[in-house]
Amino acid sequence: MESAGNEIVFKKETISKLLTLSFKEDKTKVSSDAVVLVGEMLRVFVEEATRRSVKQAINEDCDTVNIEHFEKILPQLLLDF
Amino acid sequence: MKMDDNDAQKQRLKAAIHYTVGYHCQHIASDCEKQITKQTIAAIAETAFRQCDIFAKDLEAFARHAKRHTVTVDDVKLTARRTTALADYIQQKSEELALNNQELKEKRKKTAAKRKSKDMEPEEDNEVED
Numbered sequence: 186m187e188s189a190g191n192e193i194v195f196k197k198e199t200i201s202k203l204l205t206l207s208f209k210e211d212k213t214k215v216s217s218d219a220v221v222l223v224g225e226m227l228r229v230f231v232e233e234a235t236r237r238s239v240k241q242a243i244n245e246d247c248d249t250v251n252i253e254h255f256e257k258i259l260p261q262l263l264l265d266f
Numbered sequence: 267m268k269m270d271d272n273d274a275q276k277q278r279l280k281a282a283i284h285y286t287v288g289y290h291c292q293h294i295a296s297d298c299e300k301q302i303t304k305q306t307i308a309a310i311a312e313t314a315f316r317q318c319d320i321f322a323k324d325l326e327a328f329a330r331h332a333k334r335h336t337v338t339v340d341d342v343k344l345t346a347r348r349t350t351a352l353a354d355y356i357q358q359k360s361e362e363l364a365l366n367n368q369e370l371k372e373k374r375k376k377t378a379a380k381r382k383s384k385d386m387e388p389e390e391d392n393e394v395e396d
Contacts, residue, residue: 199282200318204337206276207322213329215337218363222342223321225359229352230317231287234310235294235302242300250295250302255309265349266317 195224226266234262280315287311321345339363 201220205213215223234255241254288307295302328341339360346356 195283195286199279199286202275203279203283203315203318204322204325206272206279207319208326209323210326210330210335212335213326213337214335215325216339218339218360218367219325219337219342221363222339222356222359223318223325225356226321226342226346226352227314227318228290229355231290231310231314232294234313235291236298238302238306238310239295239298239300243298248301250300250306252303252305252309255306259313263317265352 195227197221197224200224200227230262230266233265234258237262280311283315283318284308284311287314 197217197220200223201215204215204220204223235250237258238250238255241257242248242250245254247254284307287310291302291307291310324345325337325341328344329335329337332341343353343356343360346352
């Protein structure tokens, strides 16, 4: 499968640690499969954020995607997640 | 003391996320033949980091609601419920994972069975080929 998006992956260990850091209770753990899926969620999130920003830049006839483009698409992005 | 350790670890994780996100963004932008500023990448990375915190708190709440201490695939599916496309995508990925696990299980069973039959006397032929 050749998909540009699939090459970059968040390491399982990184995600696992990130999640545990945010948990309020020490007892809470995450199953291995759940970690993989959260990784997928994050990957989609980053991809959506970037692609929507690029689209915004295209709409405004810009060659460079800058922070204003990202700021414009951010509200809808957060609502979608 | 623990707070400092936590903060240090948080910074390391943030840096790791930033690195991966940066790579990802550059790749996508150049695919679309656009440049992307470092500032934008930093903003996306920061947002992703914070989104992960939101995911974590939601996941913990869902697990606790189900009276569990371990966050499972079902909890993650719930966090993806807002957009149909996302929910479908996560559902598909979870099915792939389950299939993968099943295949691994069967592989292990076969290897274990092979080992067992090697220990016993090789009397029967399992496969008859015409």
